[in-house]
Amino acid sequence: MDLESLGWSPFFGEAFEAYREAGFVPLRVVAHQGNLYTAIGEDGEFSGRMRYECAQMGDFPAVGDWIVAKINPENGTMFIRAVLPRRTKFTRARLNKGAYVGEQVVSANVDVLFIVIGLDQDLSIGRIQRYVAQATPSGAEIVIVLNKSDLCKDTDEFVVSMKEVVGGVPVIISSAMTGEGLDEMLSHLERASTGSLVGISGVGKSTLINAILGDGQLKTGEVREHDSKGRHTTTHRQLIILPNGAMLIDNPGMRGMGLDGAEEAVSGMYEDVEAIMRQCKFRNCQHVTEPGCAIKDALASGTLSKDRYRSYLQFQKELLVRSYGKKYRSRIRSEVSRAMKRREESLKKMRNG
Ligand code: GDP
Ligand code: ZN
Numbered sequence: 001m002d003l004e005s006l007g008w009s010p011f012f013g014e015a016f017e018a019y020r021e022a023g024f025v026p027l028r029v030v031a032h033q034g035n036l037y038t039a040i041g042e043d044g045e046f047s048g049r050m051r052y053e054c055a056q057m058g059d060f061p062a063v064g065d066w067i068v069a070k071i072n073p074e075n076g077t078m079f080i081r082a083v084l085p086r087r088t089k090f091t092r093a094r095l096n097k098g099a100y101v102g103e104q105v106v107s108a109n110v111d112v113l114f115i116v117i118g119l120d121q122d123l124s125i126g127r128i129q130r131y132v133a134q135a136t137p138s139g140a141e142i143v144i145v146l147n148k149s150d151l152c153k154d155t156d157e158f159v160v161s162m163k164e165v166v167g168g169v170p171v172i173i174s175s176a177m178t179g180e181g182l183d184e185m186l187s188h189l190e191r192a193s194t195g196s197l198v199g200i201s202g203v204g205k206s207t208l209i210n211a212i213l214g215d216g217q218l219k220t221g222e223v224r225e226h227d228s229k230g231r232h233t234t235t236h237r238q239l240i241i242l243p244n245g246a247m248l249i250d251n252p253g254m255r256g257m258g259l260d261g262a263e264e265a266v267s268g269m270y271e272d273v274e275a276i277m278r279q280c281k282f283r284n285c286q287h288v289t290e291p292g293c294a295i296k297d298a299l300a301s302g303t304l305s306k307d308r309y310r311s312y313l314q315f316q317k318e319l320l321v322r323s324y325g326k327k328y329r330s331r332i333r334s335e336v337s338r339a340m341k342r343r344e345e346s347l348k349k350m351r352n353g
Contacts, residue, residue, distance in 0.1 A: 001040055005245060007109060007192050012066050015084045019068045024081055029065045029108075030239040037061055037080060038237070039069065046071050046078035058091070059083065062105035063238045063249050064194060088139035090196060107196040107249045112188045113140040116199035116208065119152035119173075125162050132166050133314055135198070143170045143188055145197075147204040150175040176207040186212065191245035198251055209240060209248050273312045276304055288346050299347065306347055313340055 006028045016026050027039035027046060038047040046069065054060055061067050066084040071077075088110050091103040115131045117123070128144065135142050144166065146155065155173065163171060170188075174181030185208070189195050197205040239249050273295075277285070281292025298304035 001042065001044075003042060005192050006040065007194055007247065008066070009087075011087060012084050016066075016068065019081065024068045024070055026066050026084065027069045027071075027078065028239070029061050029063050029067060031237045032061070032063065037067070039067055039078070041069075041071075043071060043073055044076070046076055048078040048080065051079040052081060057104050058089075060105070062089070062108045063251075064108040064110055064196065065105075066109065090135060090138040090140065090198065092134070106198065106251060109194060110138070110140045110196040110249065111193040112143055112195040113138055114143050114145045114185065114188075114195055114197045114199075116145045116147055116197050116203045116205050118199075118203040119146050119148045119155060121203070123158055125158075125165050128162060129165050130315070131199075132169060133311065140196070141188065143172060143185070145172045145174050145181070145185065145199075145208070147174045147176060147181075147208060149173045149180055150177045174208065176204050176211040179211060182208070182212050186242075186244060186246070189242070189244070189246035189248070192247075194239070194247040194249065196249035196251065206250055209250050212242060212248070213240070214243070270312045270315070273304065273309060286343075288342050296346070309347070310344075313343060 003026065008026065008028075012026065016024075025041055025043065027041035029037055029039045030045075031038040035049050036047060037049065038045060040046075048069070050061065061080060061083050065086065067080045068082040068084065069078040069080050086105070086108045089108045090106045090110060090113055092106055113135050115128070115135060117128060117131075132142060132144070144162075146159070149155065159171060159173070172181045172184045174185065176182075185195075197208065199205060238251065239247055241247050276294050276298045277287070279294035280287065280290070281294075282290055285293050285295075287293050287295040295304065295309070299306060299309060
């Protein structure tokens, strides 16, 4: 397999130069199970573990990552020396007993993130909006896939109101059963580009990949791995090469999008913003016109970036709206929107940030 077909580009080549002399090779991670990684490159498929220290959770290799590896072609093993810088990364908050402990990279170097939602589920525009908000910093193109259309005939109204909320994000109606929408998904993926399917379990991510692969193929097939002691283990390949030369990453065993479990911990994710808020002079400060507002000061001095504050407000808005019953939601939503607008206007008045 040549590297370009796996998504290699000068961006990675440049970062890899420092390692070339020392006999390392670049490989792309296609699966991992715990600390055992499987990756492919010019000389085939290898598996092994990391041999470097991770300062943070985000330094661990993820599926889609390009790693710097020393391979042993004799027995198919390798060890990982480093992870090359990522073009894009989709992360989720990692919680420990409800407390935010860091960002974990779910998939790396993805060109298109397909947010898959099951039309047979309890549909919530707010939830989809949060998924989009979570996916936006990844740097990948975002596409919403509403799957299982065969189970749900009447989606028009929902789709129309959702499109208003998510702005220009493409929405695909699909069915892994009837094949609806699969070509449209593929149209976002050219040769050597990488897509990743995210969404809670049961929405049909694996079934969609299998349907795209077509029948008869060994689908989300097993890969043989050799652990450090040479034993064979098997795991599911997560990065799959499609017939058109594009790649798709499945994210099996991802119970939530990261946000579901993190909802209560949203405040934990915005510890920095909330620490600043506690310094406002008034406890009920709205951070708009009040004197002694620490948020305004932090925004003005650049200690708090406007983008970070905006994303905090967005989360707050959704949480607030959701905490009300259906009956009041639309009223609350417009009220909250007005409050957001006032904050937005006061943000605009500030010069830097
Ligand atoms: P994943 O956890 O997101 O990978 O979901 P799976 O691919 O395992 O699918 C979960 C279940 O939904 C399976 O029983 C699938 O057969 C079913 N499923 C997936 N896609 C569709 C679809 O488009 N229509 C219908 N009716 N069922 C589907
Ligand atoms: Zn304030």
